Amino acid sequence: MAARGFRDGVSGTTGFDAVLFLSFGGPDGPDDVRPFLENVTRGRGVPPERLDEVAGHYLHFGGVSPINALNKAMIASIEFELERIGVDLPVYFGNRNWHPMVEDTLGRIRADGHRRVLVFPTSAWGGYSGCRQYDDDIARALSALGADAGDMYLRKLPQYWQHPAMTASWSEAILAAKAVLPEELRDEARLVFTAHSIPLSADRAAGPPADGGQLYSRQVAAASAAAAQAAGFADFDQVWQSRSGPPRIPWLEPDICDHLVTLCERGTRSVIVCPIGFISDHLEVVWDLDNEARDQAQELGLGYARAATVGTDPRFITMVAGLIAEQCNGDVEFRLGMTANGAPCAFGCCEPVKRPVSAERS
Template sequence: MTSSVLYGSAAAQSGAEHIETPVAYDAILLAGFGGPEGQDDVIPFLRNVTRGRGIPDERLEEVATHYRHFGGVSPINEQNRELLRALQAEADRRGLGLPVYWGNRNWAPMLDEAVTSAYEDGHRTVLAIATSAYSSYSSDRQYREDFARVLGTESGTGLGEGDDPMTIDKVRLFFDHPGFVEPFYEGVRDAVTAWLESGLKANEVRVLFSTHSVPMADAERSGPRDRDFGEGGAYSAQHRAVAQYLMTRLADEFAGAADVDWSLVFQSRSGPPTQPWLEPDVNDVIADLPAQGVKAVAVVPLGFVSDHMEVLWDLDNEAKESADEAGLAFARTRTPGVHPAYVAGLIDLVEERLNGTPASERPHVTDLGPWFDVSRPGSDENVRLGFKPAAAGVAP
C-alpha cells in the first residue's frame, strides 16, 4: 500500500503496522521531556511545557514550588544522561555501531540540537526512542509531531527535505515489553511479599498502579480509532493490561498473594476542575483504604520510566503523606531507570527494526502487543489542537 508517512524511512513509507524488513539505521535518537536544572530555569521551562495555552506566570509559580523544593533542579535530565550512557554501552556491547543522540522537548539539550548534530555527523536514517511507553497525545503523538517539526522547513531545521534528507522512525510503544515490565514486577513482588511475610493478610494489602492523568477526551482518542479499548481508550487499557499481568504473575509465583487486590489510579492532573480528567486520584483512593480493612499500600508508578518530579513529589511526598494520614504502611516501588532489563529491552527494540523481526516473534506480555511500528491513522489526537503533521505514522 501507499501511505502518507511523513519523514519516514523507505520501509516505513509502506505504512505497514509492523516493519518486517531490515532497515539500515545509522543512529539512535533518545527523545525526552526535559526539565529545569536551576532556579532560573524553572519558569522558562514551564512556559515551554505550557506553550500556546496562555497560562500566566502566577499560575506557573504554583507548579514551580515543586521544582523549587529540589533547588529548581528536575532529576529527569540527569536520569536521561544515565540512560544515554547505558544505551550507548549496550549498543556498543552488541557491536551495533550506532551512536546515541539525546534531545528534549522542553529544555536543553533540545531535539533540534540533537537532530542537527546527528545530521552534521553524517547520519540520515535515525530510529527514535521516546521516554514514554504508552499511547496518548503527550506520550506518543507529541513526540512524533516534534520529529516532523524539527525535520520540516516551516519551523524546524528542514533536514528532512531537499536532496539529502534525514528520516526518523520510532520504535514501537514498549508498555508490555518484558524489559520495561520486569523492574515493576520486582518492586511489586518485594513490597507485597515483605508485608505478607510480616504477618499481614492478603486482604490487608492493596496495590495501586499509578499513572499520569490526562483529559478524558484525549484518553478516549488514544490508540487507533478503529478499535474500541473501553473507557479511557488505549491509554487506560494498556495500563490495566500490564497491571493485570503483574498481579497474575505474582499470584502464580506466590500463592499467598492471590487475594491481594489492586486498582489503576491517576495522579498529577493539571487541567481546570470543569474539564473531565481520568480518575480516581491516587490520594482519594488511599484515603478510603482504611475503611476497607487495608493496612498497607504499595504504589507502583506504572506510567513512568524514571524517578522524575511526578514520582518524587506527587508520590514520595503527597501520596506518602496521604498514607501516613490514613495510618497505612506505605511503599513506592521502583521505576525502570537504568535497570539492566529495561536498557537491554530498549536495544532489543532497536534490533527488531534493524533486523525486520516478524511481529509474531516480538516479545510482549499482554494481548495488546506487540504495538505498531508505524502509528495508525488518527491515533492519539489532541482534542484542543487537532492533528498536526507527525512523523512515524500514517496521517492524520
C-alpha cells in the same frame, strides 16, 4: 560485525546509523524553572498562579529536575548494551521542552553525517501525550532543518508497555517494595498502580478511530493486570496521579491521594504503590508519590511502600537495546507506535484534543 541493515517497506534496505533518545526535558537549575514551564504550557492559557505552584515543586528540589540525570544514565547504559551486542550506533539526547532541544539535537545528528535515525521515546504508552506528541516532536525537528531534512529518515520505535521485560521489572519492583513493609503488614498490603491522569476526552481520542478510543487507559489496565499476576497478587487497584487541569474538565479518576482515603475507610492497613505509568523517578513520581501520597498515608496511619520505576533495571536497558537491534537486523513487523518522520502510525490515530491544560511536570 555490527548489525546495521533493516527492511523498510517504503525506502528499501538501508542501514540505520544513529539513535535519538527523545524525552520531555526538565530544568537544570532555579533560573531554568519558569522558562521551562512556559515552554511546557505555551499556547494553553495556563494562569500564572498555576505556574508558580508547579515552580514551587521544582524549587523544593533545588530547581533541578531528576529526569535529566536519569536520562543521561539510561543513555550511557543503552550505549554500553548496544556495544555489547554488536550494534554500532551512537545515541543522541533530545528533549521536547528543555535543552538539549530536539531541534538542536537533530541538527547535530545531521552535521555528524547521520541520515537514518531510530527514535526511542521515554513513554511506553499510546495516546496523544504518550505517543503522538513524540511524532509531533520529530516532525517539528525535521521542519527546523528546512531543506536539509530532505535526506533524513526518522523511525520511532513501537510502544513497549507490553514487553515481557517491562512486566518482569514491574513485578520484581513490587515484591521489593513489599519486603520493606513491616512484616505483619506485608501479606495484607493492597497493591495500587498509578499512571498519569489525562482528560477523559483525550482518553476517548486515544488510538485509531476504528479502535473505539481509550487506548491509553486500556493499556495501563492490561499492564497492571499482567504485573500484578507476575508478582503473585490476585487483586489490585488502578488509580491516577498528576492531574493538572481545571476542575470543570473531567479527568481519569480516582486520584491516588483520594484513593488512599477510601482504602483507609475500608480497613486497609498498608499499600504498595507501583508507578507503572512512568519509566523513571522524575519529578511527578518523587513529588506526587514520595511527598504528597506518602504524607497522606502517614496521616491516615497506612503502611506505605513505593515500588521503583523500571529505568534503572538492567532488563529495561536490555529491552531498549533489543528494540533497536531488531530494527537493524532485518524485516520488522509493524507494531503500534512505529512511525516515519513524524507521521502518525494510523490515520487519525491519537489526534490531539483542544483543551486548557496546566503545567505538566517531569
